[in-house]
Amino acid sequence: MSHVLLAALLVASATATAQTSPQKTPVPESGTPASAQPAPATPAAPAVATPAPAAPAAQSAPAAPSELTPEMQAELDRRLEAAKQEMREEIRAQMATQSLGSDWQQEWTEEKRKLELFTLDGYFRVRPNLFYKFDLGKGRDTSLFPTRSETENTQAGANMRVRLEPTFNVSEEVRLKMQVDLLDNFLFGSTPDLTLDGGRNIFGIFSESQDSSASAVTALRDSIVVKRAYGEVSTPVGILRFGRMGSHWGLGMLRNDGNCLDCDFGDTVDRIQFVTEPFSGFYVTPMIDFNDEGATSQQVTGDAQRESFDYSNADDSHSYVIAIARRDTDQQAKDKLENNQGVLNYGLHFTYRTQRWEEENNTATLTFVPRDATLYVPDLWLRYEERMFRIEVELAATYGSINNRALTLGDASNPSQNQSLRVLQFGGVAQGEYKMLNGDLHLGLELGFASGDKASGFGYFQRSRTVNPNGRDVGLPQYQCGVGGCSDNAIRNFRFNRAYRVDNILWRELIGGLTDAVYVKPNVKYSLADGFDLFGSVVYSQALYAQSTPSTVNRSLGLEVDLGARYETEDGFVAGLNWGILFPMSGLQEAPNSAVQREFETAQALRGTLGIRF
Known part of the structure; x- marks a missing residue:
């Protein structure tokens, strides 16, 4: 600047000089400046008719040097x-x-661009994949993964996604941001132009084209899905955000926005938040989340001509959140590491959530069930890094109570259906990384655990999720209550976020997410060339309670080896290939009282990625 x-100073100086220069003084006919004439004290005598001397040539110039013409002015x-x-x-x-400059890195530390009315970020990806023997050789009836038949061992295909993240810059301080997914995880060839879908062919063999995806017509979802939209306002004391936005904290173990190129899931919240920096490097973020508003006016009245509003505040579930963090920006951390200094960041994310009543599901009439539920969710995060190593830890817990477990209004007063439940869950993950060969070789170790429950089923999905019509439930409520009361009224199984990747087969595909288990994961990454990385890991997983496994008597779940390569260019092209093999262990075996006992077979997965970032 x-x-x-x-x-500006030069221009102002020139103006001042012009304004303070002596004004052009009238020159008498004699040609002598008026200031040189004697000031008569008495009326001047009549002038003598004497010819005035000729004016010097210099004084006959049209203007003094200090005078500005109208054009110059x-x-x-x-x-x-x-x-x-x-x-x-x-x-x-x-x-x-x-x-x-005081932005919180996780929330709003993206590098500020020169103001443009519209900017666009995002990516396009195509992912071919091949799954082999994901039934682990157990057949269709006892498999943890949906299979067509025992003789069909391979499932292969490809899917795609276009993710657009536009930003509308109203001014340098006011922005509107969005996230829009097009053809989100649509399978190649999943919408052929068949007569059943309004196409021109009866038989799929004649299909030459793909129809546009329409929910409940040619696909389960629409071609375009608006996932997030929120406003962002910069003020002298912080950043205000309001709308539907992503949520992420720490390593992403519990809260993960799912913004990675290979992510399928992610947390999206309706939130109002304000991020401020009361002290240098310390950030305080109060938030209000609207988790569940229950019944709406349009749902009750069906009146599309009226503005939609919350029909009742009694059935709302809201979260009151405070996040306090000590963080360095990317540039600050980079400068410290280059100067051989350590970088220490840490924070606490605390949530208080309540719900008094809950709208009854699957009913033709609007009814409410008393819930009287309260949850407390503390989440601690710490990261220490130096040039050659990094240690990062996240620990979280969920505790509280649900004072009435009834799912219908009729059961709310039934002593065998309205018992209270306790919630006590905890989990954590720790990552360590050491760098060698000038940073090209990374040796790492990751440890993770999620509290469990002795109830049957892994419990990752609270509502029963049956894989096959005659198959096994991999998700159950994790409490056991009946007419005589509750033999187990606690929900103890902690659940990792689905967007947090532990492996490629066991937790990602067969169970759905980490819960009721502990794992050990040594890993390695080597940068073979600029932008070209090779990586691998070995994951050993074991359940905390044998009763929750398919075997009901053994805890060991499996040993998985994952290998991969990734190539990325500066202009945004990404290509990757991952291969994984799972060696299942006794915890995934059939229960001892099963009529049929079969030998395990190893499962394999081959995944490819082709993408363009922009």
Whole structure:
């Protein structure tokens, strides 16, 4: 901004000089300046008719050097106004940059661009994949993965996604951000132009084209899904965000926005939040989340001509959240590491959530069930890093109570259906990484655990999820209550976020997410060339309670080996290949009282990724 100030000072100086220069003094006919004439004290005598001396040639010039013509004055005014305008824009941009300098990295530390009305980020990906013997050789009836028949061992295909993340810059301080997915995880060839779907062919063999996807017509979802939309306002004391946005904290074990190129899931919340920095490097973020508003006016009245509103506040579930963190920005952390300094970041994310009543599901009439539920969710995160190593830990817990477990209003007063439940869950993950060979070789170790429950089923899905019509439930409520009361009224199984990847087969595909288990994962990554990485890991998983496994008597679940390669260019092209093999263990075997006992077979997965970031 120095060159703008200098220009403004020069212009201002020229203006001042012009305004303070002696004004052009009238020259008497004698040609002598008036200041040189004696000031008569008495009326002057009549002038003597004497010819006046000729004026010097220099005094006959049309204007003094200090005089500005109208054209010169107009040009000077124009330049001065332009300099002022440029200076105003520079100051406004500098103030905006300074206000963003205190941004919290996880929430709003993306590098500020020169103001443009519209910017667009995102990616396009195509993922071919091949699954082999995901039934582990157990057949269709006892498999943890949906299979067509015992003789069909291979499932293969490809899917795609286009993710658009536009930003509308209303000004340097006010922005509207969105996330829109197109053809989200649509399988190649899943919408052929058949007569059943309004196409021209009866037999699929004649299909030459794919129809546009329409929910409940040609696919289970629409071609375009608006996932997030929120406003962002920069103020001198922090950032205000409001709308539907992603939620992420720490390593993403519990809260994960799912923004990675290979992610399928992610947390999206309706939230109002404000991020401020009361002390340098310390950030405080109060938030209000609207988790479940229950019945709406349109649901009750069906009146599309009226503005939709919350029909009752009694059935709302809201979260009151406070996040306090000590964080360095990316640039600050980079500078410290380059100067051989350690980088220590840490924080606490605490949630308090309540719900008094809950709308009854699957009913033709609107009814409410008393719930009287309360949850407390503390989440601690710490990261320490130096040039050659990194240690990162996240620990979280969920505890509280549900004072009435009834699912219908009729059962709310039934002593065998309205018992209270206790919630006590905890989990954690720790990652360590050591760098060698000038940072090209990374040796790592990851440990993770999620509390479990002795109830049958892994419990990752609270509502029963049957894989096959005659298959096994991999998700159960994890409490056991009946007419005589509750033999187990506690929900103890902690659940990792589905977007947090532990492996490629066991937890990602067969069970759905980590719960009721502990795992050990040594891993390695080597940068073979700029942008080209090779990586691998070995994951050993074991249940905390044998009663929750398919075997009901053994805890060992499996040993999985995952290998991969990834290539990424500076202009956004990404290509990757991953191969995994799972060696199942006794915990996945049939229960001892099963009529049929079969030998395990190893499962394998081959995944490819082709993508373009922009």
